[in-house]
Amino acid sequence: ADQAPETFVTKKGMKPYDQFQYRIQLSAADCTGCGSCAQVCPAKGKALFMQPIGEHVDEVANWEYAMTLSEKANPMSAETVKGSQFEQPLFEFSGACAGCGETPYVKLVTQLFGDRMQISNATGCSSIYGGSAPSMPYTMNSRGHGPSWANSLFEDNAEHGLGMHLAVKQMRARIAGFLKEILAANPGDALAAPVSAWLDNMEDGKQSRQLSDNLAAALKKYDGADSQVGQLAARALELEQYFVKRSTWIIGGDGWAYDIGYGGLDHVFASGEDVNVLVLDTEVYSNTGGQASKATPTGAIAQFAAGGKPIKKKDLGMMAMTYGYVYVAQVAMGASQNQTLRALAEAERWNGPSLVICYSPCINHGIRGGLTIAQAHEKDAVDVGYWHTYRFNPALKAEGKNPFTLDSKEPGGDFTAFLKSEVRYSALTKKYPPEQADVIFAKAAEDARERYESYKRLTGA
Numbered sequence: 001a002d003q004a005p006e007t008f009v010t011k012k013g014m015k016p017y018d019q020f021q022y023r024i025q026l027s028a029a030d031c032t033g034c035g036s037c038a039q040v041c042p043a044k045g046k047a048l049f050m051q052p053i054g055e056h057v058d059e060v061a062n063w064e065y066a067m068t069l070s071e072k073a074n075p076m077s078a079e080t081v082k083g084s085q086f087e088q089p090l091f092e093f094s095g096a097c098a099g100c101g102e103t104p105y106v107k108l109v110t111q112l113f114g115d116r117m118q119i120s121n122a123t124g125c126s127s128i129y130g131g132s133a134p135s136m137p138y139t140m141n142s143r144g145h146g147p148s149w150a151n152s153l154f155e156d157n158a159e160h161g162l163g164m165h166l167a168v169k170q171m172r173a174r175i176a177g178f179l180k181e182i183l184a185a186n187p188g189d190a191l192a193a194p195v196s197a198w199l200d201n202m203e204d205g206k207q208s209r210q211l212s213d214n215l216a217a218a219l220k221k222y223d224g225a226d227s228q229v230g231q232l233a234a235r236a237l238e239l240e241q242y243f244v245k246r247s248t249w250i251i252g253g254d255g256w257a258y259d260i261g262y263g264g265l266d267h268v269f270a271s272g273e274d275v276n277v278l279v280l281d282t283e284v285y286s287n288t289g290g291q292a293s294k295a296t297p298t299g300a301i302a303q304f305a306a307g308g309k310p311i312k313k314k315d316l317g318m319m320a321m322t323y324g325y326v327y328v329a330q331v332a333m334g335a336s337q338n339q340t341l342r343a344l345a346e347a348e349r350w351n352g353p354s355l356v357i358c359y360s361p362c363i364n365h366g367i368r369g370g371l372t373i374a375q376a377h378e379k380d381a382v383d384v385g386y387w388h389t390y391r392f393n394p395a396l397k398a399e400g401k402n403p404f405t406l407d408s409k410e411p412g413g414d415f416t417a418f419l420k421s422e423v424r425y426s427a428l429t430k431k432y433p434p435e436q437a438d439v440i441f442a443k444a445a446e447d448a449r450e451r452y453e454s455y456k457r458l459t460g461a
Contacts, residue, residue, distance in 0.1 A: 025066040028059035034099035035372040090114030094137040096129035099371025101360035102280040113247040117147035120161030122252025158264035161250035178236040194218040212243035254295035255285040282362035299444040312447040327354035328392040334378030366423025385411025404458040
């Protein structure tokens with residue numbers, strides 16, 4: 001790389017990938033200064049650390065050079081923590097609050113499935129930072145593949161996403177019809193092999209891109225344009241954009257999923273269709289001023305719950321599990337990157353409805369230390385039993401196994417101290433006498449413990 005700036009220093013890859021050089025390049029011009037990346041960096045003080053931007057103006061040139069480099073094949077599995085981060089994010093520079101707890105989940109999903117995603121995004125924070133004019137953070141790779149995105153309102157986003165899925169499903173069924181007619185006409189192995197491979201695996205997301213490329217190439221090479229097979233090939237190619245198995249993601253916050261859009265969400269689960277739902281749970285209506293939602297836990301102060309919410313949090317995941325055929329997971333990236341990654345991969349792989357609920361620290365929480373420590377705060381939440389992580393995988397039932405896996409360990413530590421690390425809870429001590437605030441904190445702890453025990457029962461323990 002003779003054209004590389006002198007400051008563009010690379011590192012040798014870890015074994016068995018030491019034939020590669022790599023560099024983690026940040027865009028200094030787009031950095032919001034939240035410090036979250038440095039806080040979670042496993043090589044603290046060595047790889048990522050916060051310094052004044054004026055001391056690193058050369059990073060602008062480094063970024064611009066990095067953007068000229070060609071895309072390389074990922075030498076690792078994308079479904080591993082390290083491997084996933086060698087995948088290009090197709091969600092970048094969102095303009096969300098610095099350190100936002102929601103955006104890491106969206107970024108990760110695009111790294112895993114972004115080149116074939118279609119997204120229906122409920123109105124809320126994720127639609128504002130996801131589609132603000134005149135630009136949007138969703139982008140495409142060097143081949144021009146990336147997420148297609150549309151925004152719908154609170155009350156009908158789930159149905160909107162289901163409609164997107166059903167429309168594409170119908171178009172792919174039409175393609176399958178053309179291809180079956182081609183096979184019936186005995187077109188020869190050169191065409192029959194890729195056609196058969198596509199038909200046999202048309203619902204396999206992992207193989208979808210390669211199979212679709214092979215199919216398109218074979219159809220375009222077919223020289224019998226005036227024959228029945230040639231005409232069918234031409235009609236199939238008119239629908240080439242639908243060859244790839246699209247990964248449908250219905251995205252929104254807890255105000256949508258737990259509250260205003262819940263009826264539609266339940267309808268989508270009941271449909272049995274292969275759609276994925278990503279709930280970015282901030283436990284409050286973040287975008288509209290911080291009103292309490294059904295996801296707001298006991299004791300949390302929010303608009304319309306100024307004295308602390310008196311009723312415990314709705315268990316959306318448990319309700320979805322009662323269907324038996326809905327994949328359900330609760331995750332907290334800061335508590336376990338591996339569990340988060342595994343849940344997303346399992347959800348997308350499941351040929352049916354899936355729901356992934358993501359714990360998302362928010363500026364409305366008033367976290368002591370700010371959103372710089374959002375990831376560490378997620379770990380603390382799981383450690384004390386404020387948030388629980390699990391996976392309910394219906395595919396395990398077919399193997400005669402318990403579909404429910406409780407990933408959270410037995411809670412420990414000081415639950416009340418965790419609550420007091422957030423202004424939405426600590427403000428109770430200023431609003432009420434100490435003994436009254438303690439009663440509320442104790443009720444919050446009791447409700448959280450009760451939820452954990454209900455999950456333990458599902459494990460059979």
